[in-house]
Amino acid sequence: MKKGNTNAVKTLVISSACAGAILLLPSKGEAALGDQVLRNGMKHPDVKELQRALLHQGYLKSSNVTGYYGPVTTNAVKEFQKMHHIVIDGITGKMTVRAITQKPGVKPPASTSKTVKATYKTLKQGSQGNEVERLQRKLKELKYFKYPKITGYFGRVTADAVKAYQKEKKISASGIADDKTQRLLFKTSSASPVKSQKPVPAKPKPAESSFILRLNSVGSEVFELQSDLKALGFYNYSLDRIFGKKTETSVKSFQKAYKLPVTGVADSKTLTIISAEAKKKEDETAPPSSADLRLHSVGPKVYQLQSDLKVLGFYTYKVDNIFGKMTETSVKSFQKAYNLSVTGVADSKTIEKIKAEVKKKGIEPAKPQTTAKPFSVINLVGDAAELVGTPYTWGGETVEEGFDCSGFLVYLFKKQNVQLPRTIASIWDAGKTVSQPKVGDIVFFETYKKGPSHAGIYIGNNNFVHSGSRGVAVSDIRLSYWTDRYLGAKQLY
Structure with missing residues (x-):
């Protein structure tokens, strides 16, 4: 192939891959969150920072801020990516970090106002923390906040409670707990009021409020319900904050399993049990020790x-x-x-x-090699593009002699300091299964014999690069020849 054509192909392949590949590369321009790609299975302070950001925007519950990147965090990231039109892979790469950190709702800097009069911090949807907990307790005491538990997160239910209080007091019913609203609510001018003592009830405390979630309910409380049901295996759909038929069916399944009245309505008792069971499940699924070495560990x-x-x-x-x-x-x-x-x-x-x-x-084992350069998906795809047009050679694994199918993969991954087994079947066994291929993953096919016998590197836009009978080429995975023989995709780095 002529050099000009090779460069053109390389440009085409890299341009088709960059959108997906860039998600996998750690950012060096961000502060703490963004220094590395975060994904399922990781335990790190950056994960806790990510979880706080997701909590702040209503995608996680406060109990999920653990520092461990498990299925709940992965689902929350996917929901965030879906809402912000980012590739939905559940991995927190550069683009996802940028979208999360650019969202409004970051705590404002301390006020520099010289006014002597102290003020309450304005609380609104998306706020979270001790101030929100105090607000919710007071509203619950006055029967405006009807959710069965204090969450510390200012969602739709809290906003509705504030709005109801504001209407009752004939002030602007914005649903935002501003300084005026909180002054009236707490009846004090202190910016940090002392926790009020629990009043002695004149009569027995009434039963828990009748807060319920039912068909057509919406908001962050529905998200929490769906998230808990998903963790317990009763809900297998998108966490869309909408209490639809699927959510209703899942609630019924839970109620039946736990011998509750099967109504499909998430009443106070059902919500309390769901929340308790989800917390129990979360505690049982403790993150693995970071010192353990297991399948797909590297280094x-x-x-x-x-x-x-x-x-x-x-x-x-x-x-x-x-x-x-x-x-x-x-x-x-x-x-x-x-x-x-x-x-x-x-x-x-x-x-x-x-x-x-x-x-x-009494034998001294080999010392670990010096740390290799990080794996680069863009370089992997770029190197592959350079080889388009290289002839097919059975058993070949060099540019000079040509490549067979597995030799092509071994050659490219070796340049990224990843040693692959020599046969397609062995590469298949060594890989980590992924539901949908992303740039840099290997896609496998069953061709001339049963089981995986051919493979290539997925480069995005439904294309993959491989060494076949016509040499190294880029093919469309949607062609009937490939779709009929497709076995799946695996990650090898």
């Missing part, structure tokens, strides 16, 4: 693990920094041999035992 600690297992004879493959299926099998073999729990996860107990056995051997 120098994996290299050290593989080296140690190699010394002990449990790992006979290349030491490559990647915790793939072969490493998992080796860990299981070690655990079985030493009467440990056979999980395939190198937890602290397993690692300590491995190191102790290596020390007995």
Whole structure:
């Protein structure tokens, strides 16, 4: 292929990929949130910052701010991405961070007003924290706030309660708890009022308020309900803040399972039980220790693990920094041999035992390699574009001799410091399954034999680049030949 044509193809391929690929690259221009790509399974202070931002905008509950990026956070990010027309992958990349941090609702700087008279902080939809909790308690005490629990988040129910109070007091019914409203509510001029003592009731406390969510209810409270039901496995749809037929059916299923009256209406009792069960489930699903090494872990600690297992004879493959299926099998073999729990996860107990056995051997394992450059999807796709037109050669794995299908993938990923197995079937086994391919993932097909026998790199816009019978080329995955043979996509980095 002529150089001019190659450059044109490269430009075309990179332009089709950049929109997806850029999401995967960490941002260096942001402050704390945005320094790295955040995704499912991570535990980090940046995750907690992300969760606070999502809470502030009504996509998460306060109980979800844990610092662990689990299914609840992933779903919240997907909902945010959907509402802001960003690629819906549940991964917090540069574009998602930018959209979250540019949203209004960030706490304003402290007032520089020289007015002697102290003022209350204005609270409105999206506000959250101790001030909101205090507001909700007071409104609940006066029977305006009817949600069964104090959330600390200013959503639609809180706004409606404030509006009802304002109407009752014949002041502007905006639903915003401004200084005037709070002064009247708390009957004090202090900006930080002392917590009022609980009044002694003149008569027995009435039953819990009859707050309910039913068909056609909308708002953040419906989002919380859907989120809890989803965590419990009763709701498998979009968290759209709308109490529709699907939400009603899910509520009925929950009520039936927990022997409650099956009405489809989320009354106070149903909401309380759902919330309690969701919290219990969240506590049971504790995040894995960050020290554990498991399938798809990468880096120098994996290299050290593989080296140690190699010394002990449990790992006979290349030491490559990647915790793939072969490493998992080796860990299981070690655990079985030493009467440990056979999980395939190198937890602290397993690692300590491995190191102790290596020390007995008296053999010094290989040291971890120096940290490699971070994986770059754009460079992966760009390198692939440079090779368009390279001839197909059975067993080929270099530019000079040409490439076969797997040789092409091994060559490109090696340039990104990722060592792939040599056959398509082994690459399939080593990859992490994804529901929809994104730029840089490998798409697999069943062609001349049963099981995965051909693969290419997905570059966006329904295109993938691969080495087939006509050499390295870009193909449309929507063509009937490929759709009929498509097996799925996997992530290998």
